[in-house]
Amino acid sequence: MALKKAKTGRRTAQETHYFDIKHCQICPSKVGCYKEGAKSKTYLIPLKSDEHIFQKRFQEAPYFKEKAKHRYKIEAKNAELENRHGLNVARAPGLLNMELQAATTIFVVNMKRIITLINQK
Template identity: 40%
Template sequence: MLQCPVGELSTRVEKRTAKNGNTYLRYIFSKVKCRKCSQRENCRVGKSKAKERNYSITQASEKNLERLKFEESEYFQERMKIRHRIEEKNGELKEAHGLRKADSRGLFAMHLQMYFTAFTANVKRIVRLEELAME
């Protein structure tokens, strides 16, 4: 059971497992007791129109714990610093050059479209840089 800051215990707990392997514990508190509570405005217990108020705690699975540990590594942090530049180029390819939707069916056709689109975008970028250099 979980105890709120005022000292009230949860009435029940529901344990659920998500598709990603995480376990969620949902602690349910009495709405009647919460209504009379002096700390009601500062409470972290979920506010809803249901008959009870609840608070959820996530317990990460082994696989997700490994991912979280990797995300704290220095290698990951360095890679995240350059990600925005890559995402900016991908966004340009999708928005300005039509890579959002496939022209033909099949994986091979999509690969060709991707290569030609990237080639076109790079040529445009080179021409723009040469024009700037000539000025």
Template identity: 60%
Template sequence: KEGAKSKTYSVTIKSTEHKEHEAFQNSDGFKEKSKERYKIEAKNSELKHRHGYDVASSSGLVGMQMQGAMAIFTVNLKRIITLMKDSK
């Protein structure tokens, strides 16, 4: 500040993990993948909100795997039907 008797500087020291992560985020591969991410997120949202994949309907790992398989099968079947209608 004006008229202060001393000056203070702030220097951020990044860990090696942070530096590696920052370098990865600046890479071309990460930028390409991030451009496609919105498509995947839209599918995940559809699974969660429209097909009940957000909450387990039964207990246990096998029940959750079955629920996931059925939800993904349903979404894929809807997509196949849509593509068949569009091709006619």
């Protein structure tokens, strides 16, 4: 039924279908689809990979929604590690040095929390 079909976009791939207006004017299901006086009719279909579809279904699951409620707590701790304690930039090259920096930073933050808990009592 479509006159022409084209694939567009690199990052957000879409399939565009171009329709003949003469067919749209006499189509029984034109309500909500065809507007009077239109010169052309196109319909876009976003092309999603299997990974996108799987991730979309996962995000609609109750397990994900329950975990997302508690995410703000973890994000606040990560933001403290990155912004206040310099974990956003590696101080030395190499995976071992990055692991050492992460371990010492986490140790310092945990000690800081322990001290604040002791001082509260």
